[in-house]
Amino acid sequence: xxxxxxxxxxxxxxxxxxxxxxxxxxxxxxxxxxxxxxxxxxxxxxxxxxxxxxxxxxxxxxxxxxxxxxxxxxxxxxxxxxxxxxxxxxxxxxxxxxxxxxxxxxxxxxxxxxxxxxxxxxxxxxxxxxxxxxxxxxxxxxxxxxxxxxxxxxxxxxxxxxxxxxxxxxxxxxxxxxxxxxxxxxxxxxxxxxxxxxxxxxxxxxxxxxxxxxxxxxxxxxxxxxxxxxxxxxxxxxxxxxxxxxxxxxxxxxxxxxxxxxxxxxxxxxxxxxxxxxxxxxxxxxxxxxxxxxxxxxxxxxxxxxxxxxxxxxxxxxxxxxxxxxxxxxxxxxxxxxxxxxxxxxxxxxxxxxxxxxxxxxxxxxxxxxxxxxxxxxxxxxxxxxxxxxxxxxxxxxxxxxxxxxxxxx
Amino acid sequence: xxxxxxxxxxxxxxxxxxxxxxxxxxxxxxxxxxxxxxxxxxxxxxxxxxxxxxxxxxxxxxxxxxxxxxxxxxxxxxxxxxxxxxxxxxxxxxxxxxxxxxxxxxxxxxxxxxxxxxxxxxxxxxxxxxxxxxxxxxxxxxxxxxxxxxxxxxxxxxxxxxxxxxxxxxxxxxxxxxxxxxxxxxxxxxxxxxxxxxxxxxxxxxxxxxxxxxxxxxxxxxxxxxxxxxxxxxxxxxxxxxxxxxxxxxxxxxxxxxxxxxxxxxxxxxxxxxxxxxxxxxxxxxxxxxxxxxxxxxxx
Numbered sequence: 001x002x003x004x005x006x007x008x009x010x011x012x013x014x015x016x017x018x019x020x021x022x023x024x025x026x027x028x029x030x031x032x033x034x035x036x037x038x039x040x041x042x043x044x045x046x047x048x049x050x051x052x053x054x055x056x057x058x059x060x061x062x063x064x065x066x067x068x069x070x071x072x073x074x075x076x077x078x079x080x081x082x083x084x085x086x087x088x089x090x091x092x093x094x095x096x097x098x099x100x101x102x103x104x105x106x107x108x109x110x111x112x113x114x115x116x117x118x119x120x121x122x123x124x125x126x127x128x129x130x131x132x133x134x135x136x137x138x139x140x141x142x143x144x145x146x147x148x149x150x151x152x153x154x155x156x157x158x159x160x161x162x163x164x165x166x167x168x169x170x171x172x173x174x175x176x177x178x179x180x181x182x183x184x185x186x187x188x189x190x191x192x193x194x195x196x197x198x199x200x201x202x203x204x205x206x207x208x209x210x211x212x213x214x215x216x217x218x219x220x221x222x223x224x225x226x227x228x229x230x231x232x233x234x235x236x237x238x239x240x241x242x243x244x245x246x247x248x249x250x251x252x253x254x255x256x257x258x259x260x261x262x263x264x265x266x267x268x269x270x271x272x273x274x275x276x277x278x279x280x281x282x283x284x285x286x287x288x289x290x291x292x293x294x295x296x297x298x299x300x301x302x303x304x305x306x307x308x309x310x311x312x313x314x315x316x317x318x319x320x321x322x323x324x325x326x327x328x329x330x331x332x333x334x335x336x337x338x339x340x341x342x343x344x345x346x347x348x349x350x351x352x353x354x355x356x357x358x359x360x361x362x363x364x365x366x367x368x369x370x371x372x373x374x375x376x377x378x379x380x381x382x383x384x385x386x387x388x389x390x391x392x393x394x395x396x397x398x399x400x401x402x403x404x405x406x407x408x409x410x
Numbered sequence: 411x412x413x414x415x416x417x418x419x420x421x422x423x424x425x426x427x428x429x430x431x432x433x434x435x436x437x438x439x440x441x442x443x444x445x446x447x448x449x450x451x452x453x454x455x456x457x458x459x460x461x462x463x464x465x466x467x468x469x470x471x472x473x474x475x476x477x478x479x480x481x482x483x484x485x486x487x488x489x490x491x492x493x494x495x496x497x498x499x500x501x502x503x504x505x506x507x508x509x510x511x512x513x514x515x516x517x518x519x520x521x522x523x524x525x526x527x528x529x530x531x532x533x534x535x536x537x538x539x540x541x542x543x544x545x546x547x548x549x550x551x552x553x554x555x556x557x558x559x560x561x562x563x564x565x566x567x568x569x570x571x572x573x574x575x576x577x578x579x580x581x582x583x584x585x586x587x588x589x590x591x592x593x594x595x596x597x598x599x600x601x602x603x604x605x606x607x608x609x610x611x612x613x614x615x616x617x618x619x620x621x622x623x624x625x626x627x628x629x630x631x632x633x634x635x636x637x638x639x640x641x642x643x644x645x646x647x648x649x650x651x652x653x654x655x656x657x658x659x660x661x662x663x664x665x666x667x668x669x670x671x672x673x674x675x676x677x678x679x680x681x682x683x684x685x686x687x688x689x690x691x692x693x694x695x696x697x698x699x700x701x702x703x704x705x706x707x708x709x710x
Binding site for chain 2: 382
């Protein structure tokens with residue numbers, strides 16, 4: 001009996017050691033966090049600050065690569081080795097929450113004094129929801145708007161204080177600004193056959209009253225027709241089809257495109273590279289009175305459902321949320337919060353641009369949320385590319401996409 | 411026991427051991443993954459059942475679904491075009507260069523070594539460089555073609571469905587040529603010189619010597635280089651990822667890139683495995699042809 005007792009004790013001790021890690025104090029609870037943030041980005045810094053508070057919770061951090069986030073998380077979850085907390089790209093969130101892999105935080109958030117759902121922009125918050133419940137918290141956010149070169153506007157007789165407001169105005173301006181002899185295209189954007197293409201196209205569909213469930217609606221067809229006009233009239237480079245947003249906006253910075261559609265992640269590079277006066281405007285809408293919309297990017301925090309310490313993990317998330325005020329000042333990322341003002345940076349162009357992006361964020365909508373988002377997105381990318389290469393009409397391409405999406409939605 | 415030991419040291423046991431070790435190695439490292447891949451193509455797999463082996467069996471459903479997709483046949487045709495054009499290009503240019511350096515002018519071996527640089531470079535780096543060269547608006551290739559008067563307007567190599575597959579093929583030929591050249595150079599240098607001397611005495615001209623001596627003597631080298639070329643082109647992935655991402659509208663998509671896209675972008679692991687099985691079939695056919703064509707070979 002005594003032998004058995006000590007054996008059990010020994011086993012418990014061993015389990016304790018392996019659970020809490022050798023470095024942690026005996027009474028500490030260890031919470032594992034995975035994200036793709038590097039040392040100058042939020043997660044590792046917030047975690048080291050949190051650990052200095054000595055709350056009895058010790059957070060351990062592991063950095064994962066962008067391409068590996070989902071596959072690593074899946075493998076870890078299905079073999080029971082998932083971390084407690086993970087940062088997940090927002091269109092992938094529903095994949096995990098719909099399968100019960102993420103913890104339902106609705107009650108904890110309701111009781112929390114730190115986290116209030118009403119403080120978040122509706123788009124980012126919606127991306128963490130599934131079936132009316134909260135399965136995470138937005139980590140940061142971003143969206144897209146229209147950058148334009150004020151000097152070129154002046155040179156072509158356009159009013160630099162009146163950037164295009166509607167789609168027709170946008171195409172008109174692009175026609176006037178396009179100048180093949182000077183190697184200038186009117187517009188730069190991305191219609192690449194990956195998530196970036198969907199990211200850029202879906203806001204247009206939503207502004208025209210469509211959605212991914214109604215991808216072949218009249219408005220969506222009109223949106224794709226406008227894109228087709230821009231490509232076939234060479235108002236944007238044909239390489240728009242294979243170039244991502246970062247490379248496309250690079251041509252704007254070098255003065256080879258007069259307007260560009262992209263997000264706030266361009267600001268720092270643009271401030272240092274663009275040798276002209278530029279501004280940012282809200283995404284043009286189909287007609288003056290139409291509903292606004294925009295894309296929504298960036299990651300969410302979530303807790304895996306098989307965590308041993310849900311309460312402690314949520315405390316860590318509460319700490320992250322409490323530090324959202326530092327998100328822009330220290331790390332240059334936009335918090336997904338409507339109650340936090342973005343501090344002035346002292347760079348006038350950047351401050352003016354950020355105001356537009358914050359305004360645009362109010363209209364940002366998530367992609368999905370749907371557990372099979374990658375397949376829906378792929379159908380949309382295929383339609384964009386089929387139409388823009390002239391292999392199908394916009395209507396046929398989007399009808400085909402609607403067919404594929406219907407099969408996914410079941 | 412004693413008999414067993416002696417047979418292990420020198421006899422049947424030794425032979426079996428020699429064959430058995432590599433066979434066991436091959437079975438565990440290549441055979442099992444292959445079988446697992448085939449099993450996966452007959453199952454319903456999603457990311458949460460990735461960790462377990464016992465998943466719902468769906469028979470040939472994945473294959474039927476795959477061939478019901480409109481993009482499947484064009485992608486298979488693209489793959490065939492990519493393989494044939496890449497191998498042909500790499501082989502012809504490589505053989506030409508090998509013959510050129512075989513003439514042994516001063517500095518030939520030094521120059522030949524320099525050519526290997528392209529083979530040493532990682533595929534993603536080569537892809538990134540070709541990405542710039544092939545860029546539509548500011549690419550070097552368009553610049554050269556325009557300046558020499560070959561084209562009037564820019565060709566959008568990456569974004570024009572008529573050119574995008576060829577853009578990757580050009581980059582792949584550049585990447586694989588030097589490897590072809592080196593292997594073929596080795597083959598050339600192993601041909602005994604006296605054969606040429608004898609035929610010259612008999613009055614054979616350059617063409618006759620090439621067709622009746624060089625080519626037949628190079629048969630095994632050529633067979634090997636084409637078999638290897640097939641393997642290298644079928645696993646060429648980096649260039650697609652770096653230059654076209656299979657676009658536009660799948661115009662430059664090939665099975666190996668598509669399998670990755672299905673598995674790791676759309677998380678449809680069963681379909682990804684299904685495509686891999688189809689690729690295995692083609693590689694098997696090619697290797698049977700290769701083995702048969704070199705079976706009666708006599709070295710000398």
